[in-house]
Amino acid sequence: MEHAEFRRLFGANPKRVEPEVLAHRAACAECARYAADLERVDLMVAGALDLPAPANYRKPWELEQERRSPARWYALAASVLVALTLAGGTWLHLRRDALFTELVKHAHGERSVMVVSDKRTSEEKVRTTVAKAGARLTRLPAVSTARTCKVRGVVAPHLFVQTPDGPVQLLLLTEHRFYLEHSAVKMGYHAELVPVGAHSVAVIGASEAAVEQGIRIARSSIEWLP
Amino acid sequence: MKASARERLKQQRFEALCEPCRGDVFRFVLWLCRSHPVAEEVVQETFLRAWRSLDSLKDGESAKSWLLTIARREHARLYERKRHPTVDIDDLAAAESGALAETHERDPDEVQDVRKAIFELEPEHREPLVLQVMMGYSTEEIARQLGINEGAVSTRLFRARNRLRARLGLGPDESVREDDDGAR
Numbered sequence: 001m002e003h004a005e006f007r008r009l010f011g012a013n014p015k016r017v018e019p020e021v022l023a024h025r026a027a028c029a030e031c032a033r034y035a036a037d038l039e040r041v042d043l044m045v046a047g048a049l050d051l052p053a054p055a056n057y058r059k060p061w062e063l064e065q066e067r068r069s070p071a072r073w074y075a076l077a078a079s080v081l082v083a084l085t086l087a088g089g090t091w092l093h094l095r096r097d098a099l100f101t102e103l104v105k106h107a108h109g110e111r112s113v114m115v116v117s118d119k120r121t122s123e124e125k126v127r128t129t130v131a132k133a134g135a136r137l138t139r140l141p142a143v144s145t146a147r148t149c150k151v152r153g154v155v156a157p158h159l160f161v162q163t164p165d166g167p168v169q170l171l172l173l174t175e176h177r178f179y180l181e182h183s184a185v186k187m188g189y190h191a192e193l194v195p196v197g198a199h200s201v202a203v204i205g206a207s208e209a210a211v212e213q214g215i216r217i218a219r220s221s222i223e224w225l226p
Numbered sequence: 227m228k229a230s231a232r233e234r235l236k237q238q239r240f241e242a243l244c245e246p247c248r249g250d251v252f253r254f255v256l257w258l259c260r261s262h263p264v265a266e267e268v269v270q271e272t273f274l275r276a277w278r279s280l281d282s283l284k285d286g287e288s289a290k291s292w293l294l295t296i297a298r299r300e301h302a303r304l305y306e307r308k309r310h311p312t313v314d315i316d317d318l319a320a321a322e323s324g325a326l327a328e329t330h331e332r333d334p335d336e337v338q339d340v341r342k343a344i345f346e347l348e349p350e351h352r353e354p355l356v357l358q359v360m361m362g363y364s365t366e367e368i369a370r371q372l373g374i375n376e377g378a379v380s381t382r383l384f385r386a387r388n389r390l391r392a393r394l395g396l397g398p399d400e401s402v403r404e405d406d407d408g409a410r
Binding site: 008052056059061064 | 237381
């Protein structure tokens, strides 16, 4: 056996026991020294590699249980909540938008009376009109026209009120309740859905300023009867 | 929560087959990644993965090599996910030697020198050496584990030992001479 071959074989595995390998080792002093060196290397390596396993180890089934339990459920619940919120928000927005369209179309149909006017409707007529929605006025605004129409099949009294910024229409919506104010601009009209007491009032006008005035009037003068 | 009878059987099987290998898996991973905390993390993930797929382990005899295969994959996956800070080899060898000195009666300086030399080996040389010296794997088993042929394993082992021999001051690196001869 050649020296180089012995060294390659022994270097790859110092535990070789083939007769020719052992014979070469016995016959060649230099290769025997080399073999002894590598055996020493292996002993040192074995000693250096020998480390105890760490104590802070968790049983995998405990770890899995822990990972499965709260965090997963929270994540799932959060996703469901986000999905529901998005779906609910979209649905409410579409529903509100449809109502705005309907109200503005209605107001547009009555544009002939939503004009600046000195005409004032009698207090009795105004109060009678408002009473149809189960409401009363705590003070009388400057109403030029008072009418009772139906919005989505429900009686909706409306008052055309003259404000310093122009006329606005107040529609008393007994069947709609909003917790926040919502606004829209459609067909050139500014519209606002305003929560007033237990119900809502739609305020529609040609300008934002007039609508603002209308909102103040609605809030300060309309009261729902018990 | 109480484990069902089936779950308990699975736990018993896992304890019998995998738990005895935990030390070897940890040591293998430690010498692979050269970081104690990373090795602990890899071993924990390896055992979790092994637990989940315990049913795929048909032959109990091959539990260790099955675990080592999972550990190698977990180690690679961990490094894909995040970059770990580079560890200074001197600091690392000193820290690990400290742990060893508490449990073994060896010269801590010598142990530190050997560890430093092992850490300095190329991963392709270190890994088969660890598998052979620590796990007692044959060349054939190492070849299977690493997905290379036996000839390549023998060459890597020969080079690993010779580089260590030179670094530990025991003699010249014969593999360099081999490489030079081969180049000529």
